[in-house]
Amino acid sequence: MKSLVDCIHCYLKQAVSCMEMINVPDEKKVEVLYSLMDFIKTLEPSASPAYNSSLVLLKTYEFINNSDPYYEAKKSSNKLALELYPKLKEKVSRASDALYEALKASVAGNVIDLGIQRDFNIDKELEHAFDFGFWIDDYPLLREKIERGKNVVVIGDNAGEIVFDKILVEILNEIGKSVYYIVKAGPVLNDATKEDAEEVSMSKIANVIESGAALLGIPKDFVSEQVKNLISTADVIISKGQANFETVDDFEDVQANVFYLLKIKCEYLAKKLKFKQGSLVLINGEKLKERKEKYLLK
Amino acid sequence: MKSLVDCIHCYLKQAVSCMEMINVPDEKKVEVLYSLMDFIKTLEPSASPAYNSSLVLLKTYEFINNSDPYYEAKKSSNKLALELYPKLKEKVSRASDALYEALKASVAGNVIDLGIQRDFNIDKELEHAFDFGFWIDDYPLLREKIERGKNVVVIGDNAGEIVFDKILVEILNEIGKSVYYIVKAGPVLNDATKEDAEEVSMSKIANVIESGAALLGIPKDFVSEQVKNLISTADVIISKGQANFETVDDFEDVQANVFYLLKIKCEYLAKKLKFKQGSLVLINGEKLKERKEKYLLK
Known part of the structure; x- marks a missing residue:
């Protein structure tokens, strides 16, 4: 199933949730979100929300240097x-x-x-x-x-x-x-x-x-x-x-x-x-x- | 009141809502969201959600070439x-x-x-x-x-x-x-x-x-x-x-x-x-x- 336009802001929302899991400080959260914005632009819009979400999440893990925040x-x-x-x-x-x-x-x-x-x-x-x-x-x-x-x-x-x-x-x-x-x-x-x-x-x-x-x-x-x-x-x-x-x-x-x-x-x-x-x-x-x-x- | 981290994805969500008001096609919506991401990075995080939202909205109006989509x-x-x-x-x-x-x-x-x-x-x-x-x-x-x-x-x-x-x-x-x-x-x-x-x-x-x-x-x-x-x-x-x-x-x-x-x-x-x-x-x-x-x- 193809991603929706509304998935785009949701990727960032999910990244915030993820960072809250391990109490990343707010300043760092903002920095990560800004970097993710560039990453999101490289995603394939016809990929599924689940697939694109996965890539954004795994990229977030990289940015916060944690392989399993959940x-x-x-x-x-x-x-x-x-x-x-x-x-x-x-x-x-x-x-x-x-x-x-x-x-x-x-x-x-x-x-x-x-x-x-x-x-x-x-x-x-x-x-x-x-x-x-x-x-x-x-x-x-x-x-x-x-x-x-x-x-x-x-x-x-x-x-x-x-x-x-x-x-x-x-x-x-x-x-x-x-x-x-x-x-x-x-x-x-x-x-x-x-x-x-x-x-x-x-x-x-x-x-x-x-x-x-x-x-x-x-x-x-x-x-x-x-x-x-x-x-x-x-x-x-x-x-x-x-x-x-x-x-x-x-x-x-x-x-x-x-x-x-x-x-x-x-x-x-x-x-x-x-x-x-x-x-x-x-x-x-x-x-x-x-x-x-x-x-x-x- | 200072903006919250969660305001960031909400600016984009609001831009989607705005574009839906005048039925902007999905491809154009995505293009605008990508441009807005760069714009969002220029905002002052200590400004209020209302003020930053205003700037994002008015920037959206520019991108979609409509001075009053609502x-x-x-x-x-x-x-x-x-x-x-x-x-x-x-x-x-x-x-x-x-x-x-x-x-x-x-x-x-x-x-x-x-x-x-x-x-x-x-x-x-x-x-x-x-x-x-x-x-x-x-x-x-x-x-x-x-x-x-x-x-x-x-x-x-x-x-x-x-x-x-x-x-x-x-x-x-x-x-x-x-x-x-x-x-x-x-x-x-x-x-x-x-x-x-x-x-x-x-x-x-x-x-x-x-x-x-x-x-x-x-x-x-x-x-x-x-x-x-x-x-x-x-x-x-x-x-x-x-x-x-x-x-x-x-x-x-x-x-x-x-x-x-x-x-x-x-x-x-x-x-x-x-x-x-x-x-x-x-x-x-x-x-x-x-x-x-x-x-x-x-």
Whole structure:
């Protein structure tokens, strides 16, 4: 998906958030923003927001001389989510359709995103996810595909969120599916890496695979051959969060098997694609493709 | 008030909003944003957000070759507000404390701001203003100052909003006060100018005075001597909206007579000053000064 004009100021906003993570002094923040402005001009406008954001973030890391400013934030997100896990797990297990409730728990985890929004209220978000469910809900189709398939690929998103995804993976295991869980190959924003997967014991219940790139999302040109094969041959792909939402469309041929599970956080993208901002969606790739062709591509 | 680090990306966001007003094509928008990035680097970081925003906006006007991109938006804001006027006026007149209700109507009008937030819901905002009132409420002090004083200066903000201010001015007239209403000397954002004041007949009930500058807020170094004198000698000054909030503190000596009436729209400023974002406030200048000294100045 191509970047929007409004992404440009958001790259800088994200850089400020990033620098606040490690308390960079204001004068230095301004200096870095000015340097980033020159860097932003070198970006390819037709690249995805996720890809361009990644480049701006990694450039920020260079400027502030820190290879993982979100390290502590990721640790505390995992810790917080692990505390919430037992109660959530119980709630999901008790449900008449545990898979459906597990998807809701997983999407609620998507709010734990320190990249753009700096504050979040987990309890409120969980309540909202369970009470209101999905604004677009392709669950019947997903359920059917999962029942017929063997392998499910979950494309992970953030640290913290990965704990909520565990509940989903456990339910998938219980109904006899083997799960591949994709994490980032290196630190970028607060995205889950192999270290997070081990910390929260995701590695014990899923085949944890690194994306092959320390970039947000799954940009086809940059991820490993293994990941490309995995996505191209999976029976079902569950794509978490916005950066994956912006890049998994690179895999055009398999959109029928892709289900995007996320909270629509970006006001501009929401407006362009006629999504309700802040809503939770579980949308099949084909339907998203139609939406993009109708509203986005020109 | 000094600009914040987060103002930097907001200047660009505001420029995008501005260009959307007259449907500048996306390619041109990007070109303008890149040029603005160089311009932003020349700004004085210790200047107020309102002043720096003004310079960025006026530079945007140059780049897009349009001296008043908000012209149509201002017209339609005035029109919309004039339609709401009779019902509101009646509601205020019926109240047991009409002055207090008029201040609420006036602050509700502050939501009509197309500069940063592109969408607004007037009915909801009006309901909120009347039902919840002010999060900080220095009305008793304001009432006392008004009763003791003769001249009230209202520092206006946006087009549309100026209609809601009319109700306030009419109530002030009814209790025997003469009102000076300050508008901008030229088009900047959607701020009210003399043309707006005439269009909505503010000129018939108040002495409408131009600020002396086509700049947001009332930056002391740039407004006319007349306006400086007016503010320095007024018994009561009611300052509407955020740009005035950011600049009227230039007039240090008269803060005891200033009352800031606005909706706190900026999330960063809200966080810095420990205001609840989105809340309506009626705060005396001395109290605001204390708040700034406690949380902002370092």
